[in-house]
Amino acid sequence: MPLFSVFLLEGTPSRLLSLSGVDILIVAVYFAAVLGIGLYLRRYAQTGEGFFLAGRDMTAWVAGLSFVSANLGALELMGWSASAYQYGILATHWYWIGAIPAMLFLGLVMMPFYYISKTHSVPGYLQLRYGEQARGLAAVMFGLMTVLMSGIDMFSMALVLRVVLGWDIHFSIWVSSITVAVYVGLGGLLSAIFNEVVQFVLIWLGALLIPIVGLVETGGWSGMVERIHHNFPGQDFTHLWSTMGSFTDNPMGIHWVGIVFGLGWVVSFGYWTTDFLVVQRVLAAKDVRSAKLAPIIGSAFKMMVPFIVILPGLLGLAVLPFKLVGQSEAVATGGHSYNEVLPLMLARYCGPGLLGLGITALIAGFMSGMAGNVSAFSTVWTYDIYRAFIRRRAPDQHYVSVGRWCTIVGVLVSIGTAYLVMQFLSIMDYVQALFTFFIAPLFGTVLLGMLWPRATPAGGFWGLLAGIASSIGMWLWVRLDPSALRYVALSPHARPMAENMYRGLWCWIVCVAVTVAVSYATQPKPAQELTGLVYGYTDLPSEGHLHLYQRPIFWACLVGGVFVILNIIFW
């Protein structure tokens, strides 16, 4: 899930880090490598299936790493490190309960329907299950949000590079976006997936040194906790659940009900199971078993990400000789903000060469997120808007050309958005809010479509529309009358994160209720039209002949068991 904490444009301090020659060489080698991979893969992206779905030929490992890498953007790395400094280990909830159950559910329950239906996208599944109206609504919302989000990521990246390295904003925007446009435009999803796997490895190897050396400095976990208690007496930064009995007992101002049902259910399941940006990677798997295994493999790596994201934030609490503050206070006082904790830790432990690798990891994270957005946009625009509503019958080659042009147009729109945000920072809040309007109701629509045969085309469309409308309505209500927060988020003291989670929960309920009501009032689809789309009407391949260790359910249980144990250890 993206976290949108960004650096404010005005009043930024001088650069945090200086790169040596070898660091710049490491960054340059990375750019050369991603462009080289794109050029090499061009010959393999000549057909529609090759360009948009990587030939449906990826192993479970490649699809799984790409799946988790598309989400592991640099804003995610820097944003959640900042949150760990601010809120402590509570930020881990976004990696564990806010991701693992949903990823396992996607692999075991939903992926077989996405894969067997032979759809090329999530809106494509809606068309098969509910018809053109639902597909059109989802495709337009998703396409719009994706390029706008890509622009915001691009702007944020340029801003971070300016603050951290002193790089010119325009240089960062154009160099990174042209690179992404070239390698995705040439090699399509295959190129995006290849680069995401490379980026995933670089992110880990670039960021892993901070927690290792940090733990050496503090004398291990217990030494780190001792230092945090010494530096911040009376505050609890190292327990996941024990402080969540009341809104006021933890620094995040959130109750366990909001975390479990808002984050762990609606927001997390909505994002991980219906956001096409991540689902597209798994659709490229070579068979159903690989498609089921890919999110499970991804979930195992996702569970480990707090080691390179949350731990540096906690180590910052323990070892930094000064206290980090909020962005506005940092601007006013000339101090350092929470957002700078990861670069500060990088500067603390990493000399020449290692610093270049760490910065390359951040740039790789930014570019993997941007490439994910652009490749998903290209597929949805070409298949779910252009082919569905503009030109129905054309040769496959024509759609590949449209896809390549869409990649370039998507990047240009993203650049335009980046410059628009530069002029009007408040646009960022609106676009991010729009994204959350869409994901939670879509999860209700897709889930009912897969598990409830009685859901009708009219029910699916009106349920999705009502869910989106109710989410927008609640958001506007709180903006116009802040006291409405007590109704939407069940507490007048709820923070924005809590408001988002409760709003997601309510609009999901509205979507499900309207879908059910309208479905009972309208004619269901005949059974033969539900084949391959709905539970009970789909022949799922038997796994009885496989060894236990080859079955996705075995690995899902293993990951689920580790997930439970980790939550108990850090309770």
Place this chain on the structure above:
Amino acid sequence: MQHYRGLISIWFFVGSLLLIYGVLILGAGLYELVRPPQHPVVLASLHAGIWWGLLLIVLGAIYFFHFFPWRHKS
């Protein structure tokens, strides 16, 4: 990957990049060992650059040679 005949494995690209980075980081670490900087990083005595560079070289070499494209052509 059966669909793409002759496609070089992704792990070969990963290995190549790690190998290059390993050599660069090891080189930078050794240079620091010979000429210590005026403002060293915290725990510079661990010489993280040297052993991290070596780790990247070992990992990179394993992937580079195991997935070397010509090996699979023969």
